[in-house]
Each structure stands twice: as structure tokens, then as C-alpha cells.
Amino acid sequence: MLKSYFTYFGQTFYRIRLFMRLLLNKGFIFFVIVGAFFSHPYAKSQDLTEIRIKAISGLKYDLPRFAVKPGTKVKIIFENSDEMAHNLVFTLPGKREEIVGLANNLGGSGPSMNFIPESEAILASIKVLNPDAKEEIVFTVPNEEGIYPYVCTYPGHGFIMFGAMYVTTKALPPLETDQNVPESQREKQEVGKASPHPYPLTYPIIYRTFLPDCGPAGIAVALNKKVSYSWDAGKCMFRYAWKDGFLDNSEQWQAKGKELSIIVGEVFYKPTLGFPFRLDNSENEPEVKFMGYRLENGFPKFNYKMGKALVNEFIQPFEDPNGIGYSVQFEVSDLDNTLIYIADKSNDKMEVSSDKGKWEGNKLYLTPEEGKNFKVYYKEIGTNHHAGH
Amino acid sequence: MRGIKHLLITVLFGVSIFSCNKSEIIEGNDAYNVDDIKTPAGLRAENGGIAFLPDGRMVTCFHLGEVLIYDPKTEEWSVFAKGLHDPLGVYPISEFEMLVMHRPELTRLVDTDKDGKADLYQTVTDQFGISGNYHEYNYGPQPDGKGDFFISLNDASNGAGIWKEVRGEFRAEGRPGRMYSCVPYRGWVMKVDAENGDLIPWASGFRSPNGIAVDKSGRLFITDNQGDWLGTSKLYHVEKGKFYGHPSSLVWEKGFEGIDPLTIPVPVLDKMRQKGSVLFPHSILANSPTQPVFDYTGGEFGPFEGQMIIGEMDHDFLLRVILDEVDGEIQGACVPFVSNQGLTKGNNRIAWSPDGSLFVGKSDRGWVGGKGMQKISWNGKTPMDIYEMKLTKSGFDISFTLPINPESANDPYSYTIKRYYYKYHRKYGSKQFDVSEVKVKNVMLKEDGKGISIDLEDLKPNYIYELTLPEDIKSKKNTPINNKTIYYTLNKLKS
Missing domain, CATH: 2.60.40.1220 (Immunoglobulin-like)
Incomplete structure (x- = not known):
């Protein structure tokens, strides 16, 4: 296995770095011996090891650790890819916290000193870089083997934003137990089934979150283990249903909330005809206003205004031996005229039916009286058959 | 009981000042006790809001959408609501009815069957835009003292783009800039009419207004974070209709339709804007100021009655602000507060418990900060300060x-x-x-x-x-x- 990684060698410097990263992340035995390993003339003529470190979102360096042989001349290329300012300070072994403490105590003179205190325990440093700035430094690492921390001494950052330069010819400890690397950058722990909340998760489950293919005011509901759906509180409408899973919120919940929740499972129905109701023989979508939802047996019953009509929309699981699906109960009050409900029937695996009204193509016509309480059933047919293969 | 204690403190102070009976005052700079509040197992304790019920129970919300109630007497937690999207403020109307500000709406949570859990999630207002940009955090609701509420709406950040589908009107001229406002009222503080949920634009020019407070006389104060257009973090005294300096929000100002605010010359913007009342030198005092509160404890929190205390994300201290009204304008001074007493960083929310102690909720969100909750109480010593x-x-x-x-x-x-x-x-x-x-x-x-x-x-x-x-x-x-x-x-x- 190790041998196959060696085929990466002798090509480009960048690849070698990738290789290093790969080994680092896997916690493999390795050393970087410049010159001995490098057959690349460019690398050799430089006679130094190039290390790229980026400051990234979440108070992290993208490179949590690296190793070099004692006495190696290194070129550190530091790039700030984050949204805030960071510096990079290499210290003597065991001196990280001391230097961070000194930096925090610089007070008013901190900014002009780039928050880098004067200390013999500092091996090398790169000043505070603003977002997108880049700077490099060349120095020779000590001949003494040891773990030389690097850290951002910008006030407050140093307690979590650091890494380790191993000056050694020996194997590194496994990343997941390496105390010289911030906890968040040790090997990712497998996410278990444990609830991310201080209570057990039981169906139905509701999350307001950022969802793909939905407006930003999303609602995700797991009806049960089999069926989940998304509902758009901005547009007051159902967006899609999926099966055999719910959400992976880990990225959305990570730090600032940039990433969307990930749909786990398979989307089996995604209507594309827009808002489903038409009022008063109009072709246009009525104006809507989201009023909220009430929990009934844990299931949300959405409430919204549509024109001057008031709607309750209640989605519940609906199963029979031939397929999985859900039912939608609507209660529309204050109707003056026929209510038209439009269902996307283009998906031939979906069987759409209702307990009231008259279908004409994909339109369901309901009298004001029928509109007060009717149900539409959505069933994916042939599910069991497909599951058998 | 509280009244008696209150009176006692007043008497003690009176005695010490007027008759110089020094034996009554114990001097000591370790005047505050900071205790950790044990949060329930399984909670990611990134706090978004704290408020108290009159009976002393704490209502509090967290990053993963929970609204929890904590009883300091029994140290027990219960779940009031769940599934909200990054709630950053909570206000209890009663133990059965709470307002929560989260990403999509200001929501009224009602426990209609009085079983201790909300079963009605009612929209108070969603009449503001969301572009899907992660930085559009929403803060509040802060009572205005007259029955209505203030909320504030963070600008979006060019650390990410926006979605194909947004909620609310999109204006392209609000899209440029480091922090931007391309959907309605980003960068504004808004007033919420408690009767009908109407949202009234109140003041513009904010960047990250993660801290709203109203003092006894009804004056509104808002903190904002250092960044583009903010040389350093600051506290504003906010008045209706005024502009506080971050131009992106002007996209939603009447008469500015079609204008990219970044094309307005800086000297013009400089003339238009209201200055910060109290500035916090960057990284020395604050990087990200948060919740302001006023000490109206009647001396139960030490000698700083009437002064303002503000949370801060990046430091292991709070800020104490001394306002000074000079010819009708508010300015003032600031010092660190409760330093070296065991307070940790990430002080996103602070709130008074009815017993005069100050509860602190932590957060980090991928920036500098912390997790968990702490309680600060005065131990009776008078710090030399x-x-x-x-x-x-x-x-x-x-x-x-x-x-x-x-x-x-x-x-x-x-x-x-x-x-x-x-x-x-x-x-x-x-x-x-x-x-x-x-x-x-x-x-x-x-x-x-x-x-x-x-x-x-x-x-x-x-x-x-x-x-x-x-x-x-x-x-x-x-x-x-x-x-x-x-x-x-x-x-x-x-x-």
C-alpha cells in the first residue's frame, strides 16, 4: 500500500506535499528528508523544504502538523484564507502557552507589535496578515529533535489555533491522540447514533434549517424512519419528500452555519409546479403569509394565509403494503369560489389521489365546502418491488 | 426580602460615605464569584439567549435550536421548544409564552396545554429578507419599555454568496461590499409592534449589531463589531430614523432606491452618519462586543449601580461602560470588568437573574469564543476601581x-x-x-x-x-x- 503512494513521487513538488498531507492525516510512519528523497532538480537547487500553511475558517491552520529532519532549512509560506487577521509564530518546545500569554498581555502595544511578544522562546514568526494576504519566511529548524509548536498569537486565537512542527526522524504518534494538535483537527470521530441534543430524538423530528432546493426559511420534518419532507416557510409550500433517512446537520451546525443540511436518503417526489393553490379562477399564485405551525402528536400543522383565505396544512405518514407515502390534509377557510389544487403528476411512480373534489388532469377542483377539509394522498408505488432488487 | 437587602446596602453605603465608618466596607478586588452552570448532558452549549421568569427560572436558547428552562434552585433543566434555526434571543412573556428570534422569523412559542412544552410556534414577523447567506444573523427581541420590541438584522458577508431563491425582495445594488444588504432591512434595527407584528424600520447603518439594550428612560443602545466601515467596535445610542455608518443598509432607505451605497463618497457618508457613543479599542478592549445590560440591581451587584455592562466574545472579561451625557449627547468611557475572576471567553449573552446575579452564556460559532454558562455574583467586597x-x-x-x-x-x-x-x-x-x-x-x-x-x-x-x-x-x-x-x-x- 505504501508502495503505491510512492508512485506519486518524482513528479511535482505539489504532489509531494499532497503525499505528506496524506501520510500525516493517516498517521503513517514517515519522514521528509529533503534531497535524499527528491530527485526533482528544482527542489534540490532550492535546498529547502517548502511548507504551506493556510489560516482557515474556524480558527484553524489547514495543516495541523508536519515533520522535518533536524537542521532542515524550511520555507514557510503562510496564507490567510480566513475572514479575520492571523499571524504565525513558531516557538520552542513547550512554550506555546507561555508565548500566547505574553501576547495577550501586550495590551495597547499589541497591534503595533503584531501581537508577537519579544521572547527568546520564539523561533520564527510571520506578522499579522489580513484576509487573503500571503507571506513567507525561511529559517533553519533546530538540530535538537522536539515538537515545536506554531500558533496564532492574535489575542484570543492562541488557545485553539495552533499546530506542531515535529523536528524528528522518528515516527509520529497517531493523529487522533496527538495532544499537540487541536482537538478539532485530530482524526474525525465517527458520528454515532447519539442525539446531538440533551434529549433523545424520537419521530417525528422537526428542524428549521438551510436545505438544498428550498427557500432559506426551510423546515425539514422526518415523519418516521422511512419518509421525510421539506416545507418552505417563505413560500408556504411543500418542496420535496425523501425516503430512508433524514438529515446530516453536522456541516450546517459546524461553526458559522455556512453549509446546508445534507439530505440523507433518496428524494422520491419533488413537484415543480410552484404554489399548489389557485383562488377565484385566477391563473396567478395567491399571496401567502406564513403564520406558524401547531404540533399535533408531534407533527407540525402549518398555518398560512393565502389571499384572504386561511389554510391549515397537515402532512402525515401514509403507508400500505404496496408503497410508502404521505397524506396532506388541508383545511381552507374563507373561500368564496372554487378552489383549485395543482398536483405534479409527471412522476409516474407517484400515485396522487384525494378524498374529495374532482380531478381534471393535474388539477383538483373543490367547492368552498369541500375546501374546508380534504385530503390528498401521495404514494410511491412499487417501492417494495424495487427494494427487492 | 429583596427590598430589605436593598435597603440594607443603601444604608451601609450611606454610613460609609457620610460618617466614614470604614469598618463597614471590606476592600478586595476579588469582589465577584464566578461559578460554572452545569449544562445538561448532550447539549452543545453555544448560547444564543438568556432571560428570566419572575420566579427565578432561566429561559435560554442554544445553537442547535433548543429552548431550555433551568431552575437554579434544583439545578434541573427542561425542554420548552426545539428545532429552531440558530436562535439568538429569547424573551419570556410568561412561563407559557416566549418570543424567540431565530434565522427565519420572530416566533412566539406557546405552551397551550400547559405541559411545560411549546405546542404552538406562531410567526410574529417574517417581514424581513433572508438571502441564505450564513451571516444574516438576527438579534433580539429587546423590549422597548413601552410594550413593543426591537430586533436587529445582521448584514450578509462576502465570506459566502447568496442563494438562487431568497426570501423578500432582492436588490442587486445591495450585493457589492464586504458586508452587504441585498434583501430587506439587513443592517437595520427594527421595531416590532407587539399588537400586530408590524415591522417598522427604526435605524440603519449597522454591520453586526449583536447587542440591544434599552435603559430605564427608554434610550436604545446597540453594539456593533469592528470590520468594514468600523475601525473599531463600538456602542451606539440609537435614535429613530438615523444612520449609523455602515452604508450597505442604505439600499433600503427611502429615496436611495437604485443607488449602490458604496458609490456614495465617503465624506458624504461621514457627514450622514451618527458616531459611536463609546468606542472599544480593537483587541485591547473588544473584538466582538455583544449584549449590553444596565445594572439596576439596587446595589446587589456591587458599587456600579446604573452603569452598563457588555459581554465580549474574545476576552475573559466583560466591559463596564460609564456613560457621560455632554450637552445632550451621550459619550463615555470603558474599562474591563470582572477580570481574573474565573470568567472565560465567548460571552455572547448576559442577563440579570432576579437575585441580582449576572448569568453569562457562551458561544463561538467558529470565531473566538467558548461554550457553557457561568454565573457572576457579587460577594460583598468593594473593589478598588x-x-x-x-x-x-x-x-x-x-x-x-x-x-x-x-x-x-x-x-x-x-x-x-x-x-x-x-x-x-x-x-x-x-x-x-x-x-x-x-x-x-x-x-x-x-x-x-x-x-x-x-x-x-x-x-x-x-x-x-x-x-x-x-x-x-x-x-x-x-x-x-x-x-x-x-x-x-x-x-x-x-x-
């Missing part, structure tokens, strides 16, 4: 919490005053400009023994005055001072 700093015609009056040792304070050469300003510009942050020392002409001790008057050779507006007291200044009983340096924002000279 700057009590107030007020502008005079020729300098400043400084008063202390305790009588000072006159010899430690009377040498004018042992005081240093530096002044500087932060530039108003599009760039992210600012260095300190025109840093210079101001000569101290004279220092006079006040007759009550608890203050000094400093005359300066020169006073100029629009600077921060950084005053450092003599190295060995101490109380009469030789307690060294807690804060030697204080930062006064001088916008207006005393006429």
Missing part, C-alpha cells in the same frame, strides 16, 4: 469606588494620557491614527477623597483618550487599583 470618568471643560473628573491614598495620586507626571482615532473607511478595521500624548497640566484631589480632577493642556473632539493612572495608585487602605487604564470616547467638548 475607577467608578466614573466624566468630561470637564479642561480635562476629566475621575472618581473611585474607595477613598484613595492621596500620595499615590497627586503627581501629575505619573499620569499618562494618549489620544488617537480610528478611521471611518471602507477598509476592514483601522489602525490607530494620530497617536499622541497629551500633557497633564494639573491633578487635583477631590474633597471627598474619592476622586481626582485632571487638567489637560489640550482637549480635541473625535479622539479616544486613553488615560493610564499612576503605577502605584491605591486606596487609603492600600488596595491596589483594578483598572489602571480607561478609554474615554470624546465626540463632543463640554461647552
Whole structure:
């Protein structure tokens, strides 16, 4: 296995770095011996090891650790890819916290000193870089083997934003137990089934979150283990249903909330005809206003205004031996005229039916009286058959 | 009971001041106890809001959407609501009805069957835009003292784009910029009509207004974070219809339709804007100020009654703000508060418990910060500290919490005053400009023994005055001072 990684060698410097990263992340035995390993003339003529470190979102360096042989001349290329300012300070072994403490105590003179205190325990440093700035430094690492921390001494950052330069010819400890690397950058722990909340998760489950293919005011509901759906509180409408899973919120919940929740499972129905109701023989979508939802047996019953009509929309699981699906109960009050409900029937695996009204193509016509309480059933047919293969 | 304690403290203070019965006061700079609140197992304790029910129970919300109730007497937690999207503020109307500000809406949570859990999630307002940009955090609701509420809406960040589908009207002219406002009322503080949920645009020009407070007399204060257009973090005194400096929000100002605010010349914006009342020198005092509160505990939280306390994300202290009204305009000074007492970082929310202790909720969100909750209570000692700093015609009056040792304070050469300003510009942050020392002409001790008057050779507006007291200044009983340096924002000279 190790041998196959060696085929990466002798090509480009960048690849070698990738290789290093790969080994680092896997916690493999390795050393970087410049010159001995490098057959690349460019690398050799430089006679130094190039290390790229980026400051990234979440108070992290993208490179949590690296190793070099004692006495190696290194070129550190530091790039700030984050949204805030960071510096990079290499210290003597065991001196990280001391230097961070000194930096925090610089007070008013901190900014002009780039928050880098004067200390013999500092091996090398790169000043505070603003977002997108880049700077490099060349120095020779000590001949003494040891773990030389690097850290951002910008006030407050140093307690979590650091890494380790191993000056050694020996194997590194496994990343997941390496105390010289911030906890968040040790090997990712497998996410278990444990609830991310201080209570057990039981169906139905509701999350307001950022969802793909939905407006930003999303609602995700797991009806049960089999069926989940998304509902758009901005547009007051159902967006899609999926099966055999719910959400992976880990990225959305990570730090600032940039990433969307990930749909786990398979989307089996995604209507594309827009808002489903038409009022008063109009072709246009009525104006809507989201009023909220009430929990009934844990299931949300959405409430919204549509024109001057008031709607309750209640989605519940609906199963029979031939397929999985859900039912939608609507209660529309204050109707003056026929209510038209439009269902996307283009998906031939979906069987759409209702307990009231008259279908004409994909339109369901309901009298004001029928509109007060009717149900539409959505069933994916042939599910069991497909599951058998 | 509380009334009696209150009265007792007032009496004690009265005695100490007027009859100099010093034995009544215990001096000590370790005047606050900081205790960790044990949060329930399984909770990611990134706090978004804290408020108290009259019976002393705490209502609080967290990053992963939970609204929990904590009973300090039993130290037990219960779940009131769940599944909200990054709630950043909670306000209990009663134990059965709470308002929560989260990403998509201001929601009223109602426990209609009184089983301790909300079963009705009612939209109070969603009449503001969401572009899908992660930075569009929403803060509040803060009661305005007259029955309505304030909320504030964060700008989006160019750290990410927007979605194909947004909620609310999209205006392309609001899209440029580091922090931007392309959907309605980003960068605004809004008033929510409690009766009908109507959302009224109140003031514009904010970037990350993660802290709203209203004082006893109904004045609105908002903190904002250093970044583009904010050379340093600051506290604003916010009045209706005014503009506070971050231009992106102007996209939603009447009469600015179709104008990219970034094309407005900076000197024009500078004339339009209201200045920060109190500036917090960046990274020295604050990087991300958060929740302000006023100490209206009647002395139950120590000697700083009436002053403002603000949370801060990046430091292991809070900020104590001393407001100074100069010819009708509010400016003032700031010092660190509850330093070295065990407080940790990430102080996103602070709120008074009915017993006069201050509860603190932590967060980080991928920035500097922390997790968990702490409780700060006064232990009865009087710290030796700057009590107030007020502008005079020729300098400043400084008063202390305790009588000072006159010899430690009377040498004018042992005081240093530096002044500087932060530039108003599009760039992210600012260095300190025109840093210079101001000569101290004279220092006079006040007759009550608890203050000094400093005359300066020169006073100029629009600077921060950084005053450092003599190295060995101490109380009469030789307690060294807690804060030697204080930062006064001088916008207006005393006429």
C-alpha cells in the first residue's frame, strides 16, 4: 500500500506535499528528508523544504502538523484564507502557552507589535496578515529533535489555533491522540447514533434549517424512519419528500452555519409546479403569509394565509403494503369560489389521489365546502418491488 | 426580602460615605464569584439567549435550536421548544409564552396545554429578507419599555454568496461590499409592534449589531463589531430614523432606491452618519462586543449601580461602560470588568437573574469564543476601581469606588494620557491614527477623597483618550487599583 503512494513521487513538488498531507492525516510512519528523497532538480537547487500553511475558517491552520529532519532549512509560506487577521509564530518546545500569554498581555502595544511578544522562546514568526494576504519566511529548524509548536498569537486565537512542527526522524504518534494538535483537527470521530441534543430524538423530528432546493426559511420534518419532507416557510409550500433517512446537520451546525443540511436518503417526489393553490379562477399564485405551525402528536400543522383565505396544512405518514407515502390534509377557510389544487403528476411512480373534489388532469377542483377539509394522498408505488432488487 | 437587602446596602453605603465608618466596607478586588452552570448532558452549549421568569427560572436558547428552562434552585433543566434555526434571543412573556428570534422569523412559542412544552410556534414577523447567506444573523427581541420590541438584522458577508431563491425582495445594488444588504432591512434595527407584528424600520447603518439594550428612560443602545466601515467596535445610542455608518443598509432607505451605497463618497457618508457613543479599542478592549445590560440591581451587584455592562466574545472579561451625557449627547468611557475572576471567553449573552446575579452564556460559532454558562455574583467586597470618568471643560473628573491614598495620586507626571482615532473607511478595521500624548497640566484631589480632577493642556473632539493612572495608585487602605487604564470616547467638548 505504501508502495503505491510512492508512485506519486518524482513528479511535482505539489504532489509531494499532497503525499505528506496524506501520510500525516493517516498517521503513517514517515519522514521528509529533503534531497535524499527528491530527485526533482528544482527542489534540490532550492535546498529547502517548502511548507504551506493556510489560516482557515474556524480558527484553524489547514495543516495541523508536519515533520522535518533536524537542521532542515524550511520555507514557510503562510496564507490567510480566513475572514479575520492571523499571524504565525513558531516557538520552542513547550512554550506555546507561555508565548500566547505574553501576547495577550501586550495590551495597547499589541497591534503595533503584531501581537508577537519579544521572547527568546520564539523561533520564527510571520506578522499579522489580513484576509487573503500571503507571506513567507525561511529559517533553519533546530538540530535538537522536539515538537515545536506554531500558533496564532492574535489575542484570543492562541488557545485553539495552533499546530506542531515535529523536528524528528522518528515516527509520529497517531493523529487522533496527538495532544499537540487541536482537538478539532485530530482524526474525525465517527458520528454515532447519539442525539446531538440533551434529549433523545424520537419521530417525528422537526428542524428549521438551510436545505438544498428550498427557500432559506426551510423546515425539514422526518415523519418516521422511512419518509421525510421539506416545507418552505417563505413560500408556504411543500418542496420535496425523501425516503430512508433524514438529515446530516453536522456541516450546517459546524461553526458559522455556512453549509446546508445534507439530505440523507433518496428524494422520491419533488413537484415543480410552484404554489399548489389557485383562488377565484385566477391563473396567478395567491399571496401567502406564513403564520406558524401547531404540533399535533408531534407533527407540525402549518398555518398560512393565502389571499384572504386561511389554510391549515397537515402532512402525515401514509403507508400500505404496496408503497410508502404521505397524506396532506388541508383545511381552507374563507373561500368564496372554487378552489383549485395543482398536483405534479409527471412522476409516474407517484400515485396522487384525494378524498374529495374532482380531478381534471393535474388539477383538483373543490367547492368552498369541500375546501374546508380534504385530503390528498401521495404514494410511491412499487417501492417494495424495487427494494427487492 | 429583596427590598430589605436593598435597603440594607443603601444604608451601609450611606454610613460609609457620610460618617466614614470604614469598618463597614471590606476592600478586595476579588469582589465577584464566578461559578460554572452545569449544562445538561448532550447539549452543545453555544448560547444564543438568556432571560428570566419572575420566579427565578432561566429561559435560554442554544445553537442547535433548543429552548431550555433551568431552575437554579434544583439545578434541573427542561425542554420548552426545539428545532429552531440558530436562535439568538429569547424573551419570556410568561412561563407559557416566549418570543424567540431565530434565522427565519420572530416566533412566539406557546405552551397551550400547559405541559411545560411549546405546542404552538406562531410567526410574529417574517417581514424581513433572508438571502441564505450564513451571516444574516438576527438579534433580539429587546423590549422597548413601552410594550413593543426591537430586533436587529445582521448584514450578509462576502465570506459566502447568496442563494438562487431568497426570501423578500432582492436588490442587486445591495450585493457589492464586504458586508452587504441585498434583501430587506439587513443592517437595520427594527421595531416590532407587539399588537400586530408590524415591522417598522427604526435605524440603519449597522454591520453586526449583536447587542440591544434599552435603559430605564427608554434610550436604545446597540453594539456593533469592528470590520468594514468600523475601525473599531463600538456602542451606539440609537435614535429613530438615523444612520449609523455602515452604508450597505442604505439600499433600503427611502429615496436611495437604485443607488449602490458604496458609490456614495465617503465624506458624504461621514457627514450622514451618527458616531459611536463609546468606542472599544480593537483587541485591547473588544473584538466582538455583544449584549449590553444596565445594572439596576439596587446595589446587589456591587458599587456600579446604573452603569452598563457588555459581554465580549474574545476576552475573559466583560466591559463596564460609564456613560457621560455632554450637552445632550451621550459619550463615555470603558474599562474591563470582572477580570481574573474565573470568567472565560465567548460571552455572547448576559442577563440579570432576579437575585441580582449576572448569568453569562457562551458561544463561538467558529470565531473566538467558548461554550457553557457561568454565573457572576457579587460577594460583598468593594473593589478598588475607577467608578466614573466624566468630561470637564479642561480635562476629566475621575472618581473611585474607595477613598484613595492621596500620595499615590497627586503627581501629575505619573499620569499618562494618549489620544488617537480610528478611521471611518471602507477598509476592514483601522489602525490607530494620530497617536499622541497629551500633557497633564494639573491633578487635583477631590474633597471627598474619592476622586481626582485632571487638567489637560489640550482637549480635541473625535479622539479616544486613553488615560493610564499612576503605577502605584491605591486606596487609603492600600488596595491596589483594578483598572489602571480607561478609554474615554470624546465626540463632543463640554461647552
